[in-house]
Amino acid sequence: MHLMELPREVLLGENLAGETVNVAKRLKLGRRVLVLYGPKTKKIAGEEVEESLSREFEASGVVVRGATMEEVERVISVIRETSADWVIAVGGGSIIDVAKLASYRTEIPFVSFPTTASHDGIASANASIKDLGSKTSVKARPPVAVIADVKVIKTAPYRYLAAGVGDIISNLTAVRDWQLAHRIRGEYYSEYAASLSLMSAKMVMKNADIIRLGSEESVRKVIKGLISSGVAMSIAGSSRPASGAEHLFSHALDMLAPKPALHGEQCGVGTIIIAYLHGLKWERVRETLKRVGAPTNAYELGIDPEIIIKALTIAHTIRPERYTILGKEGLTWEAAEKAAKITGVI
Numbered sequence: 001m002h003l004m005e006l007p008r009e010v011l012l013g014e015n016l017a018g019e020t021v022n023v024a025k026r027l028k029l030g031r032r033v034l035v036l037y038g039p040k041t042k043k044i045a046g047e048e049v050e051e052s053l054s055r056e057f058e059a060s061g062v063v064v065r066g067a068t069m070e071e072v073e074r075v076i077s078v079i080r081e082t083s084a085d086w087v088i089a090v091g092g093g094s095i096i097d098v099a100k101l102a103s104y105r106t107e108i109p110f111v112s113f114p115t116t117a118s119h120d121g122i123a124s125a126n127a128s129i130k131d132l133g134s135k136t137s138v139k140a141r142p143p144v145a146v147i148a149d150v151k152v153i154k155t156a157p158y159r160y161l162a163a164g165v166g167d168i169i170s171n172l173t174a175v176r177d178w179q180l181a182h183r184i185r186g187e188y189y190s191e192y193a194a195s196l197s198l199m200s201a202k203m204v205m206k207n208a209d210i211i212r213l214g215s216e217e218s219v220r221k222v223i224k225g226l227i228s229s230g231v232a233m234s235i236a237g238s239s240r241p242a243s244g245a246e247h248l249f250s251h252a253l254d255m256l257a258p259k260p261a262l263h264g265e266q267c268g269v270g271t272i273i274i275a276y277l278h279g280l281k282w283e284r285v286r287e288t289l290k291r292v293g294a295p296t297n298a299y300e301l302g303i304d305p306e307i308i309i310k311a312l313t314i315a316h317t318i319r320p321e322r323y324t325i326l327g328k329e330g331l332t333w334e335a336a337e338k339a340a341k342i343t344g345v346i
């Protein structure tokens with residue numbers, strides 16, 4: 001049996017902090033709510049959401065710092081102490097992932113209230129959590145509702161929106177890797193999930209100039225792509241349609257770089273190199289990233305070229321079960337250096 005779980009409500013609009021109350025009432029989420037936010041997103045929208053919910057429910061808030069297993073366990077304890085009926089995550093990808101996994105493990109629903117359009121975990125069913133030093137993709141449940149407030153998301157520096165484009169354009173190579181794994185390893189493949197995922201990537205390529213404006217319309221375009229990408233992951237039952245070798249490269253950078261860039265920025269640069277390895281039109285990927293003002297090379301990522309090469313050579317070891325163009329052996333140092341040089345990444 002293949003179970004697909006999807007969000008029940010997706011709200012995209014302006015000034016939605018107060019709407020959280022109506023969503024909770026419609027979906028009968030319960031009286032006690034735990035609001036999760038980060039040190040910055042607390043001020044950006046977290047407090048406002050908590051205040052709105054406090055008028056009708058018993059709301060308490062907790063500050064989360066980073067997507068680690070320790071934070072997930074700490075939040076699980078707070079859920080139990082406060083007997084929370086549901087959770088709402090107000091923040092970037094890290095806060096949403098912690099809320100997603102903690103609510104799944106305590107079997108309560110969670111609502112996603114993104115403050116950035118930088119990642120496609122907004123509506124997905126899986127959580128990317130750092131455990132014992134490396135990022136793992138853990139099964140969870142998608143949010144029962146997504147409340148995307150364009151005004152809040154627009155407060156984030158433009159860099160975050162461009163990172164969202166990087167996370168979406170990754171779908172081009174992720175789907176290629178998935179097809180490869182299907183053909184070579186007989187892995188389950190969903191044509192429907194793959195098409196939906198590719199559609200998001202094509203939409204951002206087509207709308208790059210509108211996205212570049214950094215307007216509310218830009219935010220809407222990127223958010224829709226991120227949500228569709230998350231839905232594609234839910235349909236597939238894994239992050240396969242949106243995470244291939246370019247994501248392994250980004251996870252490797254998170255482990256190796258003293259100061260990693262944003263997830264979506266790293267994935268975008270990874271897509272350029274992995275598209276080259278797949279024999280795809282990598283120049284088109286680079287062109288789109290340039291047009292939206294996302295990084296396309298090591299210098300713009302603020303990462304040393306040696307670390308880029310090293311990350312390419314170890315990427316295949318991060319999730320050995322996830323077969324990609326990197327194969328079982330991975331890239332040699334020379335091959336990695338050549339691919340990075342040809343594509344102008346180093």
Ligand SMILES: NC(=O)C1=CN([C@@H]2O[C@H](COP(=O)(O)OP(=O)(O)OC[C@H]3O[C@@H](n4cnc5c(N)ncnc54)[C@H](OP(=O)(O)O)[C@@H]3O)[C@@H](O)[C@H]2O)C=CC1
Nearest residue numbers: 038039040041092093094115119120121124126127128156
């Ligand atoms: N589960 C999935 O399917 C997916 C998960 N991911 C995961 O998501 C994470 C990346 O998410 P990302 O959002 O890039 O990074 P983070 O969630 O780590 O956020 C980065 C920083 O941005 C801050 N921030 C958030 N909103 C705003 C805002 N409106 N204005 C200014 N600053 C803001 C955060 O504040 P604060 O310090 O308050 O938190 C934080 O300091 C990675 O861990 C990645 O693995 C990515 C894609 C898919």
Ligand SMILES: O=C(CO)COP(=O)(O)O
Nearest residue numbers: 120128137239242243247
């Ligand atoms: O980031 C993702 C999709 O964009 C999914 O994350 P994983 O690489 O952790 O599976």
Ligand SMILES: [Zn+2]
Nearest residue numbers: 120167247267
């Ligand atoms: Zn991603």
